[in-house]
Amino acid sequence: MYSNKLKSSNYTLKIANRLIYALFVITILTGCENKQKDFEQLESQVEKEYKKIKKLSYDVQNIMHFADGTIWDNQGSAIIERDENDEIFGFSFYGIRNDLNRALVYDNGEAFQLYNQDKKIRIETPDSHLLGTPGGQMIYEDIFKLEEEYQSVDLVETDSTYHVRYKFADDTIYNSTERTKELILRHHDLLPIYVKTEVQPEVGNKFQSIYKFSNYKLNDSVQSSIENKKRILNEYEPIVYDEPAPNPIIGKKIPEITLPKLFEPETQYALNQKKLTLIDFWEIWCGPCIQSFPKIQNLNDTYSDNLQIIGVVTEDYDFAQDLVKKRNANFLNLRGNKDLKKEFRVFGVPNYFLVDEKGIVLHQYVGYTEKIESDIKEYLSKQIKSKPKVMM
Incomplete structure (x- = not known):
């Protein structure tokens, strides 16, 4: 009899545990469903409120933390006017950064950078790079919209604000992870007063961008x-740039320079290898440099018998080592310096130089281009043809 009571008690306990677990799951799912509904309602509200705005202005503080530890902290203001016909931003804008007194005007597909102190103006190419200029740094690109593609979103409401936190999928192109975005929106008109975007790059510290808005x-x-x-604009003097002169190093022999190896700094290596050589100037913070690594590695693998590839990095050697390992780039890399970049007239990266076996610089390429491989092929083909035939 005692055994039957015990069995009955255990059975009842199992049933109770299952009911508790089921209620727990239902509560979690219901909570998630309610959160999703709350956020969908907020999205609908935002869309309605933002449609009422044809023009706005604000003061802003823009703080950026870079992977190498550098911090920018700048303040300014902006005017933004909605333009549904604009294909780049969806609006026209004026932004000015206070410390430099430099502004940017973008309207109807035309862009002008204003150097207010000198009363000079420069015509800019109308594309997304504008947001990197001093005036452009005061423009928050998503001012009229919330995110549309994300992995998950959390919403917390207070008496005066909505707090939104997005989580995004990893970026497989640049190998960046921990991608998040936080917004604090005002209750009455749903405009952002705070936006923080974070990304963990492949190497280095976490990148962080913060906008703090006021005086809407x-x-x-x-x-x-x-x-x-x-x-x-007609009061400003246009800046006219002369056609850039050819790099004086083209057609000349490179200096007899030795540099420390990236992974073995105690070992020096000569740039002039008396062999066809492609020199690749790159840095860890340069996205196009990293994107071109597989192409450079392919050149190294394809033409290894006749071509030497030398990567040159001048900053953050420890981070550079980590990046080369993660990217499985086994071509040779050396530790460069500012004097070397000055010698080669390298003012931006990526920059590539093709050098023949006599040490003469044949070509310079600003940014990776398929012409690099075609020039390598052409040179090697000429070398084969110029070799004397062996008589049998």
């Missing part, structure tokens, strides 16, 4: 306009 003015309350800002 909307529609008729905005005291100026893009049209007004454009009216002063």
